[in-house]
Amino acid sequence: MIDMEEVLALADQGRYDELEKMGVTIAGDPAGDVTEGWLKAVFTGDKVHYFRKVSADELSKFGRVRRWLSACGVKAYSHDKAPMLLPGNYPRCQTCESKRRRMKRGIG
């Protein structure tokens, strides 16, 4: 039986290794005003991708809509009620990882 208060307390403290040992996968806090990075998109898959913000010029009843594209080609959107989240202990997308490595070496 998982104690949700303990889980949230550990997440607040950034102790994701311990959460992983407990078998808990959890995203972090809302990412705030970032334009790129390893992010967990709400409603989109079970991994974190390396996303870049591609637009933020639409408005909806949930606030400003931001569209994102990951290094591996995943499209996502966020808005004020469903913001992008910090990765927590979600696994990183391997495709994004390898594309990032190539970009750093300047070969792709």
Ligand SMILES: [Zn+2]
């Ligand atoms: Zn990816």
